[in-house]
Amino acid sequence: MKLSENANQIPVGPFHPLLEEAEYFNLTVEGETVVDIDMDIGWMHRGHEFISEQKTFTQSIFLVERICGICSTSHPLACVHAVEDVDNLEIPERAAYIRTLIGELERIHSHLLWLGLAGHFIGYDTLWMWAWKYREPVLQMFEVISGNRNHYGMMRVGGVARDVDPDRVKALDNILDTVDSKVHMIVKAAMDDPVLKSRLVGVGVLSREDAVAMCAVGPTSRASGVPWDVRKDEPGDAYGMVDFDVIVQNGGGVWDKLVVRLLEILESTRICRQCLEKLKTVKGPILNDVKEISAGEGIGRYEAPRGEVFHYVRTDGSNRAIRHKVRAPSYVNIPTFSASCKGIPIADALITLAAVDPCYCCTERALRVKGEDAGTIDFLTLSREKTERIRREIHG
Amino acid sequence: MIGMKLLSLAGFMAGAAILGLVAGWVDRKVSARVQYRVGPPFFQNFNDFFKLLGKETILVRDGVNWLFVAAPLAAFGMLSLLTAMIGTALLFNRGFGGDLIVVMYLMMIYSVALVIGGASTGNVYASVGAGREIKLLLGDELVFILVCLVPVIQSGYALRLEAILAAQAANGPVILSPSGFIAFVLGLLCIQAKIALPPFHIPEAETEIVEGPLMEYGGPLLAFWKLNHHMMYAVYPLLLVLLFFGGFRLEGLGILWAVLKYLGIVVLMILIKNTNPRVRIDTALRFFWKIAAPLGILAMILAVLGV
Numbered sequence: 001m002k003l004s005e006n007a008n009q010i011p012v013g014p015f016h017p018l019l020e021e022a023e024y025f026n027l028t029v030e031g032e033t034v035v036d037i038d039m040d041i042g043w044m045h046r047g048h049e050f051i052s053e054q055k056t057f058t059q060s061i062f063l064v065e066r067i068c069g070i071c072s073t074s075h076p077l078a079c080v081h082a083v084e085d086v087d088n089l090e091i092p093e094r095a096a097y098i099r100t101l102i103g104e105l106e107r108i109h110s111h112l113l114w115l116g117l118a119g120h121f122i123g124y125d126t127l128w129m130w131a132w133k134y135r136e137p138v139l140q141m142f143e144v145i146s147g148n149r150n151h152y153g154m155m156r157v158g159g160v161a162r163d164v165d166p167d168r169v170k171a172l173d174n175i176l177d178t179v180d181s182k183v184h185m186i187v188k189a190a191m192d193d194p195v196l197k198s199r200l201v202g203v204g205v206l207s208r209e210d211a212v213a214m215c216a217v218g219p220t221s222r223a224s225g226v227p228w229d230v231r232k233d234e235p236g237d238a239y240g241m242v243d244f245d246v247i248v249q250n251g252g253g254v255w256d257k258l259v260v261r262l263l264e265i266l267e268s269t270r271i272c273r274q275c276l277e278k279l280k281t282v283k284g285p286i287l288n289d290v291k292e293i294s295a296g297e298g299i300g301r302y303e304a305p306r307g308e309v310f311h312y313v314r315t316d317g318s319n320r321a322i323r324h325k326v327r328a329p330s331y332v333n334i335p336t337f338s339a340s341c342k343g344i345p346i347a348d349a350l351i352t353l354a355a356v357d358p359c360y361c362c363t364e365r366a367l368r369v370k371g372e373d374a375g376t377i378d379f380l381t382l383s384r385e386k387t388e389r390i391r392r393e394i395h396g
Numbered sequence: 397m398i399g400m401k402l403l404s405l406a407g408f409m410a411g412a413a414i415l416g417l418v419a420g421w422v423d424r425k426v427s428a429r430v431q432y433r434v435g436p437p438f439f440q441n442f443n444d445f446f447k448l449l450g451k452e453t454i455l456v457r458d459g460v461n462w463l464f465v466a467a468p469l470a471a472f473g474m475l476s477l478l479t480a481m482i483g484t485a486l487l488f489n490r491g492f493g494g495d496l497i498v499v500m501y502l503m504m505i506y507s508v509a510l511v512i513g514g515a516s517t518g519n520v521y522a523s524v525g526a527g528r529e530i531k532l533l534l535g536d537e538l539v540f541i542l543v544c545l546v547p548v549i550q551s552g553y554a555l556r557l558e559a560i561l562a563a564q565a566a567n568g569p570v571i572l573s574p575s576g577f578i579a580f581v582l583g584l585l586c587i588q589a590k591i592a593l594p595p596f597h598i599p600e601a602e603t604e605i606v607e608g609p610l611m612e613y614g615g616p617l618l619a620f621w622k623l624n625h626h627m628m629y630a631v632y633p634l635l636l637v638l639l640f641f642g643g644f645r646l647e648g649l650g651i652l653w654a655v656l657k658y659l660g661i662v663v664l665m666i667l668i669k670n671t672n673p674r675v676r677i678d679t680a681l682r683f684f685w686k687i688a689a690p691l692g693i694l695a696m697i698l699a700v701l702g703v
Contacts, residue, residue, distance in 0.1 A: 008523075010521070010524065016606065017602050017603045018604070029524075031527070032677060032678075122603075123594050123601060124594075124673035124674070125427075125670070126427075126430055127673075128431075129432055129433060130431070195595075195671075198679075345676055345677070346605070347598075347676045347677070350604045
């Protein structure tokens with residue numbers, strides 16, 4: 001492509017305040033208008049797939065859980081779906097409800113996290129702090145269920161690892177009331193905010209044709225009027241047994257993506273409520289005993305907060321996969337920038353980059369190393385003490 | 397005699413710097429409370445400033461280095477002069493013919509220094525930021541001049557700060573009249589743009605162009621830019637107090653009034669800052685030229701008509 005004399009290259013990345021992770025976008029701009037965008041992924045390498053092929057099925061669940069710190073249940077869920085698909089394994093009904101509950105809670109916290117980040121990216125730090133404050137009770141629900149705020153370790157081939165006993169269901173019900181009122185408040189506040197609306201409407205539009213042609217998934221496609229949702233199209237777990245709507249908007253811009261995510265938060269709270277009701281009545285085991293996985297292939301799909309996450313495993317009858325392939329939603333959503341970012345001002349292009357909620361560590365599966373020095377406070381002890389306190393509060 | 401003058405200039409300089417750093421703390425604290433955070437301790441801004449002073453100065457190899465170094469210092473000198481002029485008028489009721497025009501010029505020089513300093517490095521983010529700063533200046537300057545004209549007209553076409561104060565002492569503060577109120581609201585927004593606070597922090601947009609013109613600055617030079625930023629926090633609201641609230645007297649209840657007037661404006665600025673996302677540069681220009689400028693002209697006409 002021939003560039004005019006006024007063209008300028010603006011590098012966004014590999015390290016840039018817009019991106020939490022290493023990623024590189026090269027914007028060609030004329031004045032303030034973006035005329036071309038070049039995407040370069042592959043700045044992280046963690047070898048998750050290879051490591052997973054050295055581990056047993058149960059071990060690799062913990063591994064794929066660490067592909068991403070935010071959608072840390074989508075990957076294990078898709079992974080166990082894939083392994084179960086090899087032998088068409090069934091899971092107990094109660095386990096299905098627990099899986100769905102966790103998946104939907106994760107959607108709530110992930111969308112709230114995105115809302116906050118989007119606010120930060122357009123210079124609206126108050127929205128950022130508020131959204132993250134109200135995300136906190138959701139993380140507390142995770143702690144009540146699993147003892148962890150982020151990596152829950154709940155999925156197993158054939159069911160889930162831990163049961164949610166009646167006392168905890170009651171406690172969860174109470175926290176969900178708080179979550180419900182808070183998310184209704186912040187969803188209403190964000191959707192009725194005239195300043196936010198005027199800033200985001202019509203920005204970074206991805207047309208329906210482009211969304212289909214580029215195989216966009218998740219809220220990115222649903223904001224462009226493509227009603228793809230694995231939860232409805234191929235209902236696994238308890239999704240066939242709960243009532244919810246797929247949110248679709250037709251504008252295709254950043255505002256529509258925001259609306260889709262906010263309304264999905266409300267749908268997710270509905271699903272969580274139904275799951276908790278069912279957990280009070282549906283009794284039974286939570287884990288089928290799976291002795292062995294036969295040789296074959298399996299695919300697992302799950303609608304992660306960012307879109308469809310896809311796992312493929314090939315087995316040879318041993319206790320580990322001989323091939324494990326992961327495709328994260330951001331991998332297909334990132335190329336849509338070439339359609340949505342051209343011909344708009346820099347300020348709009350950058351919020352459009354953030355609007356698909358890209359997750360680069362999902363896309364490339366590199367390893368994040370914790371700092372050597374965690375300060376004088378031992379966070380692990382703090383965390384264990386808090387979990388213990390919650391346990392005592394619930395069980396008296 | 398000249399020694400006394402220099403001493404008083406230094407006094408204003410230090411006063412504005414300290415007041416600015418404290419106002420910056422008020423900003424950070426109130427913002428933090430609005431956002432459910434705790435906020436920094438009182439001396440944080442001072443500590444930041446002195447810490448930066450002790451760091452290394454890094455120059456860009458291919459940049460125009462004397463401009464790079466001179467820009468923050470020139471801006472600092474300009475702000476000190478501005479403080480001295482506004483402070484003298486406020487505290488001692490003294491000025492010279494046409495000093496309001498000098499004030500308006502000096503306020504523009506700050507933006508020019510920022511543009512020159514940023515562009516001298518040749519950094520791509522800095523040049524985009526410098527371009528945005530110029531556009532923003534073109535947007536808010538016209539409105540700000542119109543805003544300043546309202547108190548001038550109301551005080552009988554006096555271009556002296558001291559005469560504007562005297563007229564307000566006689567006829568009541570400018571803000572109480574409809575034209576004065578419109579002008580004050582517009583002036584507040586102009587000041588927001590001049591200090592580059594949200595929603596007008598377009599030239600320095602951190603998540604877009606990584607602090608824009610300040611991209612290559614570090615160490616003592618960055619310390620001066622930060623100090624300049626805080627000094628504007630002190631001086632610009634005081635200018636509004638002078639133009640629209642009739643100044644203050646530093647005796648008895650007057651001290652309380654002075655603090656209330658100043659803090660009132662600062663808190664208004666903080667609230668605007670915390671309830672708005674960053675606007676695009678074209679939206680900002682459209683706002684200043686199509687909405688704010690006609691309103692400014694309306695305020696001016698109302699002032700001529702005497703309301």
